[in-house]
Structure formats: C-alpha cells, structure tokens
Amino acid sequence: AQSVTQLDSHVSVSEGTPVLLRCNYSSSYSPSLFWYVQHPNKGLQLLLKYTSAATLVKGINGFEAEFKKSETSFHLTKPSAHMSDAAEYFCVVRDTGGGNKLTFGTGTQLKVEL
Amino acid sequence: DAGVTQSPTHLIKTRGQQVTLRCSPISGHKSVSWYQQVLGQGPQFIFQYYEKEERGRGNFPDRFSARQFPNYSSELNVNALLLGDSALYLCASSLVGSGSATNTGELFFGEGSRLTVL
Numbered sequence: 116a117q118s119v120t121q122l123d124s125h126v127s128v129s130e131g132t133p134v135l136l137r138c139n140y141s142s143s144y145s146p147s148l149f150w151y152v153q154h155p156n157k158g159l160q161l162l163l164k165y166t167s168a169a170t171l172v173k174g175i176n177g178f179e180a181e182f183k184k185s186e187t188s189f190h191l192t193k194p195s196a197h198m199s200d201a202a203e204y205f206c207v208v209r210d211t212g213g214g215n216k217l218t219f220g221t222g223t224q225l226k227v228e229l
Numbered sequence: 230d231a232g233v234t235q236s237p238t239h240l241i242k243t244r245g246q247q248v249t250l251r252c253s254p255i256s257g258h259k260s261v262s263w264y265q266q267v268l269g270q271g272p273q274f275i276f277q278y279y280e281k282e283e284r285g286r287g288n289f290p291d292r293f294s295a296r297q298f299p300n301y302s303s304e305l306n307v308n309a310l311l312l313g314d315s316a317l318y319l320c321a322s323s324l325v326g327s328g329s330a331t332n333t334g335e336l337f338f339g340e341g342s343r344l345t346v347l
Binding site for chain 2: 151156157158159160161164205210215216217218219220221222
C-alpha cells in the first residue's frame with residue numbers, strides 16, 4: 116500500500132522568509148504525488164502535482180516541490196512566505212490500483228508571522 | 230465556470246438518524262469521489278463513482294452508501310449515525326475515472342458538508 120508521511124504537524128515562519136514543508140512517500144511504483152492546501156472552512160485546492168515528468172514541479176502561488184527518488188521525498192518549498200499562505204497543507208499520493216483514490220498525509224499547519 | 234457544489238453546507242443530526250449529502254460535479258466531469266475529514270486529520274477516501282458505477286470503496290462500514298445519477302451528480306447516505314461520524318464530508322470530481330501517463334485525473338474538491346452528530 117502507498118502512503119505519505121508529513122514530518123511536521125506545525126511549521127511557523129516569518130513573512131518574507133522561505134517555507135519548507137516536508138513529505139516522504141512509500142510506494143512500490145513510480146508514484147503520482149500532489150500537494151493540496153486547505154484554508155480555514157474551505158475545500159481543498161491543488162497546489163501542484165508530480166506525474167513522472169520533470170522532477171522539479173512548479174505550482175500556483177510561487178510554490179514548488181522536488182521529487183527525489185533516492186530520498187523518497189517530495190518536499191514543498193516557497194522562497195518567500197506571505198501572510199495569505201497560512202493554511203493546512205496536505206501531501207497526497209494516488210493509489211496505483213486504478214481509480215482516483217487519494218491517500219492524504221496528516222497535514223502540516225503553516226503559520227506565517229509578521 | 231461553476232466548481233464542485235455540495236449541499237447542505239452545515240447540518241446537525243442526532244445519533245441514530247440518517248443523513249443524505251449531495252454533490253454536483255464540474256460540468257463535463259464524469260467521476261465523483263467522497264472523502265471524510267475528521268477534525269485535525271487528513272481526508273479519508275470513502276467512495277468513487279465513474280459513469281454511475283462504483284469504482285472504489287474505502288474502509289467504511291455498510292452504513293455508508295452512495296450513488297451517482299445520470300447527470301453525474303451524486304449522493305452520500307449515512308445511516309444510524311454515530312457521534313464519530315461528525316466530520317467534514319468532501320466531494321471531488323474529475324474528468325476521468327483514473328489517472329494515466331497522459332491524464333493525471335486531477336481531482337477538484339468542493340467546500341464540503343459539515344456534519345455534526347449530537
């Protein structure tokens with residue numbers, strides 16, 4: 116079975132400083148990996164996706180993630196945090212058994228301080 | 230363009246009651262999936278429907294059921310509600326039923342139906 120592990124439940128950064136949200140995956144096959152963001156009382160929004168094309172994936176709002184097979188990691192980064200980035204972030208893997216089943220990590224709450 | 234719409238947005242039920250949640254996918258999308266998100270956790274897969282057929286089921290009891298209609302909208306039903314069923318129920322739609330090398334089958338989520346069971 117595939118799974119993802121988000122290494123930090125809470126991350127706090129100052130506005131204008133870099134963001135790093137860590138995610139490791141476990142998969143027997145080349146995985147399809149995603150990062151979703153959830154703002155308070157809102158649904159989930161796709162930030163970016165990796166599907167075995169380029170290992171460095173660029174997403175919306177300045178976020179990007181790098182797929183590293185040797186480290187089984189898919190960390191999310193952003194060069195400069197903005198107050199509006201404060202939200203819950205989920206690392207997600209698609210099940211290889213067919214269909215659209217997604218397995219979510221436990222989430223990382225990002226706090227951005229002035 | 231309208232996104233995924235869910236109704237109701239909030240509802241309160243008591244233990245033992247039954248609830249029906251509704252979802253309208255993005256126009257042209259043929260697949261609908263349901264997820265349960267308990268407070269403080271990531272969403273958990275419940276069901277996927279594609280072209281009105283069940284294509285996947287998560288580890289949920291038989292009290293949970295769903296169906297998809299000819300217009301691709303969907304309903305999630307939960308019977309004999311328990312306190313632990315209190316959660317945000319998310320619906321997601323996608324163009325196709327599965328991902329592939331050429332189509333990632335990206336899921337678009339609605340804002341959810343928040344169910345509170347007292």
